[in-house]
Amino acid sequence: MTREKSNPVAWLLPSLADVAFLVPLAMLMKGPRGLGALLGDGDTGWHIRTGEWILQNRQVPRTDLFSFTKPNDPWFAWEWLWDVVFGWLHLHWGMAAVVLASLAVICTTSLLVFRLARRLSGDPLISLLVSGAAVCTTSIHWLARPHLFTWILLLVFFGILESARQGATRRLLWLPLLTVLWTNLHGGFIVGVAMVAIYAAGELMSWLMDADRTVAVGALKRARPFLFAFAACVVASFVNPYTWHLHQHIYRYLTDTFQYEYINEMGAVQFRQPLALFFEPIILIAAVSVGWNLYRRRFTHALLLAFWIHLGLLAVRNLPLLMIVAAPLAAAALREWLQLAGRASLAQWANRAGRNVLEIASDFGLMDRATRGHALPLLAVGLAAWFTCLPTPPAKFRAEYDASRYPAKALAACRLLDGSGRVYADDEWGDYLIYRLYPKGKVFVDGRSDFYGADFDTTYIKQLLRPGDGWEALLNKYEVGTVLLPVDSTLAPTLRASGRWQTAYRDATAVVFTREAGYEAQQVSALSKGAAERTVVQGITNQQR
16 A cells, blocks of 8 residues: 655645634734734733843842832732743843744634634634634734733643543643643633633533433543542642732732723623624624533533633633633534534525535545645744844834834933933833833833732822822822823823923823922922921831830
């Protein structure tokens, strides 16, 4: 028997897996900023500086590094491992390496969603369509930040758990080790542990619900490896620099109602947006699949979908996670429904449509079986890396913050880069200032809402983002001498109207205010007097002690 020779032309052609891998790159290139869109959030800046600090000091920070409003207060750098890896990349190759590594993670996520969908459904074409829609939805959170590793690790957990459900229980031994890695990369490790619990619960539900007690006893036996894996993953999650204190901190953060009221990505999903075209059908299929899987006694998949539909609709930041988990199960459900439509007692056109779709998908599957060299993704990623690393990269390959959104020109024009003086900027620009000013300068506030806490953030929002009567007292309290604002900030007219702040700089992006000279001198005198009084009081207190 001779081996069939592979067609060299087919070897060069892209496979469906290649297409799935390149979907994110194609979408980014279609956008106005290209790869620069991955720096659409300032948090990347403080993560990088944290990683560089850890590399320099050989320890994980436990108190604040970046603010002058809460200096040395307790702080959990709970994504320290991501910070170290990407801080190292930034030290050696700059922001281009950070962007390219994040792109690789997103493209790999897209590939893994497709592969898992194909594995569960057995249909590559349906899998590509469903996973493509899911990956397009995840674009709402395509940012160079640690959460990207939660996407990949969630898919790895999903794949291992599915293998274990089908009998390969030894693969569950990987989950505690992966939990240690995940816990130190991102706080999303809790959903990985929850996934293991859901698989155990699915088998226990079969044990409780199945009328055939022989089958029920088998389900109970199948639940045991998942229960042991769940317990091991819980224990493994304590292997982090903060031990159980990290869990306590995350619990307090996630149960704080402030997050859901004021932080955009913690708000509910909005269906009046262009991406709804992609995620609405998947959510609908997933919702119907809950009932379908219950009917077919696949309790694990029913519980899994119900859990993620709830979390996905609860907060928009969970929507990509819902898509990642729902897409493979939606592809499997669609395949079953098409097979059912082809043979059910339906109108002829419905039977014919179901069979035709399956035939087309089967033909695509046959063509996709040929060995491929993956030339297209290698070429595309290689070109993206080359263009990004050019001395003067094209506009869509610039690994830098958008100058129309961040105050790069204002920092240079007002000589703020030396870090002297206390500058107020909002939390988004505070992230950017950490990246540009640290360690010379510190910030009023930044995106670490879990660190600043609800009390501080509420005061900041009500007095400065939405200027109230106490805005000036708050700036005085922290001895702020310069205010850096977006040109459309609601605080800017208030500063102008006060007569005590003068415009020092303005461009299309930012406006800089400094205190009026005479007023500043009065404030400095008052603050110095207050500091002296506090020193005397502290001395008396120490003597009494």
